[in-house]
Amino acid sequence: MKIDILAGGSSGNAIAIKSGDAAILIDCGIAKTKIEKRLLEVGIKPNEIKAILITHAHSDHVKGLPIANKYKIPVFAAENEWKSIKGVDEELRWSFSSGNDFNVEDFFIESFKTHHDAFDPVGYAITDYESNEKVSICLDTGKVDEAMMKVMEHSTYYIIESNHEPNMVEVSDYPNSVKARILSHIGHLSNEQTSKALSGLVDHHTKKIYLTHLSSKNNMPALAEMTVKRELSKYGLICDLNYKLEVIS
Numbered sequence: 703m704k705i706d707i708l709a710g711g712s713s714g715n716a717i718a719i720k721s722g723d724a725a726i727l728i729d730c731g732i733a734k735t736k737i738e739k740r741l742l743e744v745g746i747k748p749n750e751i752k753a754i755l756i757t758h759a760h761s762d763h764v765k766g767l768p769i770a771n772k773y774k775i776p777v778f779a780a781e782n783e784w785k786s787i788k789g790v791d792e793e794l795r796w797s798f799s800s801g802n803d804f805n806v807e808d809f810f811i812e813s814f815k816t817h818h819d820a821f822d823p824v825g826y827a828i829t830d831y832e833s834n835e836k837v838s839i840c841l842d843t844g845k846v847d848e849a850m851m852k853v854m855e856h857s858t859y860y861i862i863e864s865n866h867e868p869n870m871v872e873v874s875d876y877p878n879s880v881k882a883r884i885l886s887h888i889g890h891l892s893n894e895q896t897s898k899a900l901s902g903l904v905d906h907h908t909k910k911i912y913l914t915h916l917s918s919k920n921n922m923p924a925l926a927e928m929t930v931k932r933e934l935s936k937y938g939l940i941c942d943l944n945y946k947l948e949v950i951s
């Protein structure tokens with residue numbers, strides 16, 4: 703399994719997972735031409751993409767979806783999330799009940815409900831039958847619950863948002879309504895929430911953690927990294943010895 707984070711952050715999110723000659727994209731939140739360029743850079747041809755999986759319909763996750771029509775790529779999203787996804791050709795729309803599993807080529811895909819202000823937001827755990835490696839993708843969510851942990855456990859790779867530092871949100875110049883939304887249970891994960899979730903997930907299966915979707919205003923890469931490393935070290939898990947860590951910013 704080969705993982706390439708094509709973009710991560712509030713300005714756009716897109717992740718490519720490749721196995722053999724097949725690839726899938728998770729989210730498509732940068733402009734179509736930018737996606738094409740980034741795919742080329744990581745050695746993936748658009749016609750190798752067998753599916754695009756959407757976490758939820760906020761523009762930083764779906765902006766580049768016109769790429770699906772251009773290359774006739776099937777798009778998967780949870781049933782009710784389709785209410786707010788526009789511009790995908792009828793024959794390319796696939797839906798599933800959030801929490802259900804399905805297969806795309808050599809990938810086994812599990813979905814789990816997340817807690818975010820969208821109709822039917824989900825995260826994914828994707829197992830590649832060829833390598834038997836599993837990657838869990840947990841983006842925009844205000845909290846991580848037991849059901850999510852259960853689906854994600856024993857992953858080889860974790861791609862998880864580490865969005866903000868609550869103190870930085872509090873003192874930011876954001877309107878109070880936006881501050882409240884970010885900090886709510888249907889907003890985004892703080893560095894501490896992310897590190898707590900990871901401390902319940904990282905085990906001997908884990909090879910690498912990617913911290914992503916960092917707020918450019920309310921977080922700092924070094925702070926996100928330090929918070930996670932410090933929490934995991936309490937459990938005897940040492941970076942570069944027990945797991946690798948990369949902050950996408």
Ligand SMILES: [Zn+2]
Nearest residue numbers: 758760818842
């Ligand atoms: Zn969102």
Ligand SMILES: [Zn+2]
Nearest residue numbers: 712760762842
């Ligand atoms: Zn987002």
